[in-house]
Amino acid sequence: MAVYDxxxxxxxxxxxxxxxxxxxxxxLSENQKEENIGIVIDVSEERILNAMREHPExxxxxxxxxxxxxxxxxxxxxxxxxxxxxxxxxxDGKAYAFSADSGVGKxxxxxxxxxxxxxxxxIISDDKPAIRLIDGKVYAxxxxxxxxxxxxxxxxxxLAGICFLERSEExxxxxxxxxxxxxxxxxxxxxxxxxDKMENLFDVLEEIFxxxxxxxxxxxxxxxxxxxxxxxxxxxxx
Numbered sequence: 001m002a003v004y005d006x007x008x009x010x011x012x013x014x015x016x017x018x019x020x021x022x023x024x025x026x027x028l029s030e031n032q033k034e035e036n037i038g039i040v041i042d043v044s045e046e047r048i049l050n051a052m053r054e055h056p057e058x059x060x061x062x063x064x065x066x067x068x069x070x071x072x073x074x075x076x077x078x079x080x081x082x083x084x085x086x087x088x089x090x091x092d093g094k095a096y097a098f099s100a101d102s103g104v105g106k107x108x109x110x111x112x113x114x115x116x117x118x119x120x121x122x123i124i125s126d127d128k129p130a131i132r133l134i135d136g137k138v139y140a141x142x143x144x145x146x147x148x149x150x151x152x153x154x155x156x157x158x159l160a161g162i163c164f165l166e167r168s169e170e171x172x173x174x175x176x177x178x179x180x181x182x183x184x185x186x187x188x189x190x191x192x193x194x195x196d197k198m199e200n201l202f203d204v205l206e207e208i209f210x211x212x213x214x215x216x217x218x219x220x221x222x223x224x225x226x227x228x229x230x231x232x233x234x235x236x237x238x
Contacts, residue, residue, distance in 0.1 A: 007076065008141065018061035027143075081141075085189065091120055109165060127146050173218075174215065
């Protein structure tokens, strides 16, 4: 096993190979003592092979990566944290998460933020940031499960807002309807949970909703879209 520092937690992860080991390398803890471990991830070979038999279109490394991700984010609920399928960009020390179905353009949108803000901006996670409540504030956290291009940074950055993107010819942004926000986040997080974990999920979402502004945006993937989003989402930052 090896110990990693992920989302403010010490994570002990076993049987890492290929893609999982490569993407987790930046999160390897300097302290490898098995103490103060918050989450243990031990995906068995049998579990990987069973998954491959059901879905042979994915290889061994893909399934190890996916199952370690599933286990981490399921256990993260115990620490007031969730997975949010999103691309999360940091500007001037604040994080902005953009969530949408695959193909809408969330990564393209955040890459435009990098071009617009230059050295002021970087990606904390391009696929699955951990969103976690720590000491009364909500943070976006980089994780090794950061998509096929592995854009992530092992950081914990205060979250300024979550924005749900839809494609549109014009750029518009508004505060999200709470009911629809619940549906949007639920569709972009871990859903195969038992009853206790599902209750954990809704408790965490309630806390996040109370502390972080939520937005809906129609976006045409342009520099103007960057300004539309940033001007609205940053205006209440203290």
